[in-house]
Amino acid sequence: MQIRGEVHCEPFGGHLPEGLRCLGIPSAGGVLTAVVTDEAVAGSTPALLVPGFTGSKEDFTPFLPYLAERGRAALAYSQRGQADSAAPKGVENYRLADFVGDLIEVARAMGASERPIHLLGHSFGGVIARQAAVVAPELFRSVTLFSTGPRPPESMRWTPLRQRLLSSTTGKRLSAWYISQFLSEDPREELIAERAIVTSEDSLMGAAFILARYPDVSLPLRQSGLPVLITRGVGDTVWPEQMHREEAALLGARYEVISDAKHSAQLENPAALADVLAAFWADVEAGRN
Template identity: 40%
Template structure:
């Protein structure tokens, strides 16, 4: 019987210092099908994919996730100027070159991680075998259930990371989705340890669509998948569906899931990714 895949902490290099990451290798004897990179979103981290990474590895994929600059356990500058979309994209492309110097990889971007990822795909499409937008809609300024990003940035500037935590905690309480005490403490600590400049920088990035014309991403030649939950996501299902049509992308819908299907239904998301990736073999 083959051993279950094990998550291994690794350190990657970013332009602003070390990037904390997790890596899972396929079990011995499993056919190796390639490498997958999963990129977390706003206030997220590699832990957002904790349940998915071993499942992807069991299917034959070396799976890697990392904290973006200034998130959780990764280094990052203290100045907001060090958190432009160019900075995030540069880190992502550097990570790709570190984990797979010659072979193209499968890329998954969750929420803001999808913003960063779509720019990377446009800049260097030859480095990607596929790209999945996971709960990552077209923009954060229209057709989204989120306050104007620059207004949130002003609140964080005045009140610090605690402002974001209080908002998140209130939303979970109103939705009757309060996590277990240990999980709640992790979520709080992660936000408080994420650099204030990271949070304000990402919110500033979110004030503009990452790609103004979907045709640019569509015409990259990289196979695309738009995957999303149909309940209480930041973007309504019809927004995701319209975006997918503009991109000529396949879709995967998670009924009853919200903005984090990677945590709500990790087995289903993983199975859909594997099926999509096998089509690109």
């Protein structure tokens, strides 16, 4: 996959799985780091994967080979302030529009202006993906909302306060450990700890404010006409299950539950998630959505 304007970068937190490469994508906020697989069936559409709160592209590095096995090229990037991506100083640089603008720049670097791509957003990344699909629907072939909800559940309204309480080094490590142990299952403890330390506090606070109050754009997303897949792990409790089902009904979306998975099915049951995604994307490309 050719990425416009790409620059070299070293992998964050160790070696990449075979078949992946690391690169940087210049954006208005600085260089955003990404990992990409070029494996694809001729004529298939590549996918752009957006990570969630406290996450980074590394949330998808173990998963990308599963997509490659199914003939799918994909790119995952770290959002501004995450891990080794550019981290502008000041929480004012982490508004909803800033994260959405970055996603759109990455999509265009992938050639989406000429050939629309599939878009997937995980958790907070799904919040950003929804908004981007509404702002620039012409860039996307489909949207997958993965373990993410259309509006903040009541518990999420306290996210900025919790983030302030966890802003120390110890707090960052505790937060990362909790997410990896209880919300999802990620055995890469050293990488998670390192990422927690280097991720920008301004980015975390900006994302926390967004998660506490982001707008519901279900109606304009439905009006965009984009095919939508809503999927989650069967054990995921971050957004209530009923909220997912209601959104799927409103959007006329496909709804799939991944067995043996919690909030991060790409780590907990990657083969099952890859099968669901590959089937959905193939149906979209064949006009069967």
